[in-house]
Amino acid sequence: MAEKNIQILDQQGMLQNYAKAVLGMLPLPGAKAEGLPDRTLRIADVKIDANNLAEYVKVCRLRLRDTLPITYPFVLSFPAVMNLLVSKDFPLPAMGMVHMSNKIEQIRPISVSETLTIDVHAENMREHRSGLLVDLVTEITIEGELVWRQFSTFLRKQRTSLSDEPRPEKVDDSPGSAGELPTTTLKVTGKQIAKYADVSGDHNPIHVSKIGAKAFGFPTVIAHGMWTCAAALGILEGRLPDATTYTVDFGKPVLLPAKVAVFTRKTDSGWELALRHPKKEHAHLTAKIEAR
Known part of the structure; x- marks a missing residue:
């Protein structure tokens, strides 16, 4: 280009x-x-x-x-x-x-x-x-x-x-979908996400303002997707190859304050990750980490 x-x-x-x-x-x-x-x-x-x-x-x-x-x-x-x-x-x-x-x-x-x-x-x-x-x-x-x-x-x-096309049927086979115990949990607070907004420069109102979040249909402020993307990797630090592909699909937003369950699964090519609501069990994030 x-x-x-x-x-x-x-x-x-x-x-x-x-x-x-x-x-x-x-x-x-x-x-x-x-x-x-x-x-x-x-x-x-x-x-x-x-x-x-x-x-x-x-x-x-x-x-x-x-x-x-x-x-x-x-x-x-x-x-x-x-x-x-x-x-x-x-x-x-x-x-x-x-x-x-x-x-x-x-x-x-x-x-x-x-x-x-x-x-x-x-x-x-x-x-x-x-x-x-x-x-x-x-x-x-x-x-x-x-x-x-x-x-x-x-x-x-x-x-x-x-x-108007029919919604495709989704099959969730990511970590945590079969009811297994989480690898760990993360607590997420509004103060923490406000700090991430300052560090990252991403002050989108849905992350830092309850009024702004409600204007876009959320009941309260939500965590940045890229914060969850980063925080999910904490449990795997030191175990990732130098040449890596990290693919993430974002699910339902993390409403603050929150506790999220982190699930991991070792695969032949790397790792699979999921962040889920600890009670409702829906996915906030599903991801794959593969060696290049």
Whole structure:
């Protein structure tokens, strides 16, 4: 994809982007394009902020090491992702989009001392029975070497030509579906998720404001999907291969405060994970970790 824009974003820019996201909910004629923008946003010369990394591993209950947690580059790329989502040439409004799934490919571990180049673009907008899906793709290179890539799939709920199709039957065979005991449990508080919002820069109202959450149909604030994505890995730290693919499907949101049950299962190719409600047993997250 041809590069058409290079931009470095700061924290103030992030706050402005959320204001743009709210404005994008309004029906302004001609404010949105029809197709995906044919451009890549780049953040160049990214150095790891040791204090931010330390706060991240603390709030996600991970260990501080000399290499980055596999999920941490999401935080580094988030300003570019938001910038793309709120741009006028992005066809879907950012607010109200649902993070459906996430796939991270770690080609090799990233050292905390390395300088990164982060590229973000959108691709593959397609219909779903519940709306439109689009992939936000992030690639991280170091001196031209691809070391990390992510596909974040978002859903914009609306009617499509597939909306009247029958709902496919889902079979849940992920860890915990057969009534086995959890490997461990996690307590999640509003204070903890507010801290994650500060660390990650993701101050979406559904995560930090009860009023904002109710405006989008939630009874209270919910945990970030990428917090659960990171925290779920805590139990497997030290047992993951350097070259790893981490695929996550998000289920029902975690309403705060909460206790979630964590289930793990060893497979021939790696691990399977699930985060579930301890009583209702529905899945908040199901995941696979496989060696590349």
